Amino acid sequence: MKHFRQPVQSRPKKSSLIIGPDALEKAMAEGRQLERIYVVPNHKSPVWDRIKKLADATATPINRVPVEKLNGFNITGHDGVVGLIAKIQYQDLQDVLSLVIDRGEAPLVLILDGITDIRNIGAIARTAYCCGVHALLIPDKGVGALNDDAIATSAGALEKLAVCRVPSLMKAVDTLHLNGVKVFASEMTAEENIFGLDFSEPAAIIMGSEDKGIYPALLKTADVSFKIPMTGKFESLNVSVAAGMILYEAMKQRINAG
Incomplete structure (x- = not known):
């Protein structure tokens, strides 16, 4: 069996994160490109369905992660949803x-x-x-x-x-x-x-x-x-x-x- 070592990725900077569902929906509606969205399992909020539709339209990955993952970003007030701002501009x-x-x-x-x-x-x-x-x-x-x-x-x-x-x-x-x-x-x-x-x-x-x-x-x-x-x-x-x-x-x- 082959074993491939996965690289350890550094924790993203706070400035590269969009914290909370309301802020995330606003940023996506304005056309901000995201690398991916982190959301806790079974998350429910009034804006989540709209976020998901925007994510689907822009091929933005959604990662279901435990709340410990989001807390590990050293942030507060995320309400179970965090967006990672894209470092590059994706093209059609x-x-x-x-x-x-x-x-x-x-x-x-x-x-x-x-x-x-x-x-x-x-x-x-x-x-x-x-x-x-x-x-x-x-x-x-x-x-x-x-x-x-x-x-x-x-x-x-x-x-x-x-x-x-x-x-x-x-x-x-x-x-x-x-x-x-x-x-x-x-x-x-x-x-x-x-x-x-x-x-x-x-x-x-x-x-x-x-x-x-x-x-x-x-x-x-x-x-x-x-x-x-x-x-x-x-x-x-x-x-x-x-x-x-x-x-x-x-x-x-x-x-x-x-």
């Missing part, structure tokens, strides 16, 4: 694709499925920005928070790269297909070799977690599954290293094609 996938296509460029999108280690996410974002990725696509659940630690690991790339957060990666793949983007999946058991692929065309690349890989239903939506060949017998590459190898191959092809 279709808007990003339209902008790239209007510029006459072939979109290059990187999709992260189930990657929870924020340092891996930061490292991937850094390489993605350097390799010309147009958008980093993440689900609203099952991914590490893009907090100060993630931004620091990315060397600030997360603040420069377009990040799109969606409620369903499978529906996002539908959007990519409708825009003429071919979807590739990195899968170590695939028969196709990475060096036989054409990344110079509009392309999206799915990367899964090291322990579980890509969610099977999402994997089926890909047009092509491929592997990175290895001479040594080992279970898998680190996901940020694998992403770097794939993206540099894509960048090399695009430079040569240009």
Whole structure:
């Protein structure tokens, strides 16, 4: 059995929190972007239904947590609800694709499925920005928070790269297909070799977690599954290293094609 150490995330600063349901509803109604919402189980308040609708509309994750979690933020008056202000500005996938296509460029999108280690996410974002990725696509659940630690690991790339957060990666793949983007999946058991692929065309690349890989239903939506060949017998590459190898191959092809 593989064991992966989860990084310890630092406690958020009080200035990055929106405390209490009333303040949270007001901030969301004004368009304030949130990284996620923490709420105690079975919370009930007059505004909670409205908060949940706003969260659904903006693909903002809602985490059910014990009250001790909120008290651990060293705050009072939260009434069982706390919002964590987003450190980056999330963008709409279709808007990003339209902008790239209007510029006459072939979109290059990187999709992260189930990657929870924020340092891996930061490292991937850094390489993605350097390799010309147009958008980093993440689900609203099952991914590490893009907090100060993630931004620091990315060397600030997360603040420069377009990040799109969606409620369903499978529906996002539908959007990519409708825009003429071919979807590739990195899968170590695939028969196709990475060096036989054409990344110079509009392309999206799915990367899964090291322990579980890509969610099977999402994997089926890909047009092509491929592997990175290895001479040594080992279970898998680190996901940020694998992403770097794939993206540099894509960048090399695009430079040569240009």
